[in-house]
Amino acid sequence: MSDNSHVVITNLSKAYKGRSGTILSLTGISLKVDRHEYVSIVGASGCGKSTLLRIISGLDTDFKGAVTIAGKRIAGAGLGRGIVFQEHRLLPWLTVWENVEFALQKGTAEEHAELIANHLKLVGLAGFEKAYPGQLSGGMAQRVAIARALVNRPEILLLDEPFGALDALTRLKLQQQVLDIWKKEKTTMIMVTHDIEEAVYMGDRVIVMSERPGTIKKEFIIDLPRPRNRSNTEFQLLRQAIYREFHKDCV
Ligand SMILES: Nc1ncnc2c1ncn2[C@@H]1O[C@H](COP(=O)(O)OP(=O)(O)OP(=O)(O)O)[C@@H](O)[C@H]1O
Ligand SMILES: [Mg+2]
Known part of the structure; x- marks a missing residue:
């Protein structure tokens, strides 16, 4: 167990209550993110990734389980956490x-x-x-x-598919800019993406979530030196392993 933990999520579940009943969005999520760590999260559409980021940001406080930041339970949104939504808003x-x-x-x-x-x-x-x-x-x-x-x-930056709507070249440039900011500001990063290559390129760790209700299926440590080379064999092997994990239940 690391004493450098910044965000600690313990046995988190989240249900949305609607007119047509209750939808379980997340269940049994436990995750620790270290200070200045870069965590990428991938998972199928609707598995609860945005829900998870909203909970960590403090915008949604209606959940079961515990979320602590620097040892303190979160109580609403705070200046210590910044969030970038998929649409710029x-x-x-x-x-x-x-x-x-x-x-x-x-x-x-x-x-x-x-x-x-x-x-x-x-x-x-x-x-x-x-x-x-x-x-x-x-x-x-x-x-x-x-x-x-x-x-x-913010000490923590939450990124929800921040480059989703961009063309390939702009995406590569922005990835670099975000990595530079991360290095300079020593921010703790939690980024959701649909792009496995991006997850591996950016992250110290890649979390693969299951389909709804979202759970953590597997974690991959990305222990490759930075700046990373996307055509490097080890990089490609990791990308393929994550891809297989991601699609295991779909084929
Ligand atoms: N405000 C809401 N009210 C009711 N149900 C919701 C609400 N927001 C999300 N959900 C439900 O929770 C589940 C998870 O939604 P969420 O937006 O977190 O998924 P996601 O993993 O971010 O998906 P995507 O990759 O498409 O962005 C969805 O299946 C949806 O049915
Ligand atoms: Mg989403």
């Missing part, structure tokens, strides 16, 4: 600058200005402060969303 009537400013909770106007400028630079968007979301490409909007999630200096 920027406010269309605010500029890039204002969208990031909107997320800021503490500090003086001067401190805000410096923080916003630094974070837009970090995601490669200096010069686009006055643009509106409708004037940005999908990749640029996603980078604003990442800047917005980072601006409160």
Whole structure:
């Protein structure tokens, strides 16, 4: 057992109650994520990945089991956790600058200005402060969303398929940018993705979830030196092993 644990999830289950009955979304999830670890999560559509991230973020507090951050049970959303949703969810009537400013909770106007400028630079968007979301490409909007999630200096960044809607080249560039931020800011990362190659490229560990109700099926440690080479044999073998695990129940 590691004493460097940052996020500890113990026997978590989550049921959604609707008019047509109860849907069990997650069951028996136990997971420990170390400080500054990068964990990737893959699993079939509907297996509860977004639900899991929402619970860790504190946006959903209606669950069974325990979730602690740095030893304390979570009680609602906190500035210590940032979340990037699959769709950027920027406010269309605010500029890039204002969208990031909107997320800021503490500090003086001067401190805000410096923080916003630094974070837009970090995601490669200096010069686009006055643009509106409708004037940005999908990749640029996603980078604003990442800047917005980072601006409160969260210790934990939760990424829900952050590159899902992007073309291959933009995806590769953003993966690199996120890895640079992770290295520089020493953030703890939990990223959901549909892309197994991306999961292996980014993660120290890849968690494979089962179909709904989501459980943890298997964990793969990705002990490959960084920066990683996607065409390296070991990389490909891991990718294939995860792919097989992922599709075992489907064939
Ligand atoms: N607000 C909600 N109300 C009722 N049921 C919900 C709600 N959100 C999710 N669910 C149910 O919980 C299950 C898990 O949903 P979730 O969005 O967490 O899946 P996911 O793994 O993120 O899927 P995807 O890969 O498609 O994004 C779904 O099967 C869905 O039926
Ligand atoms: Mg989802």
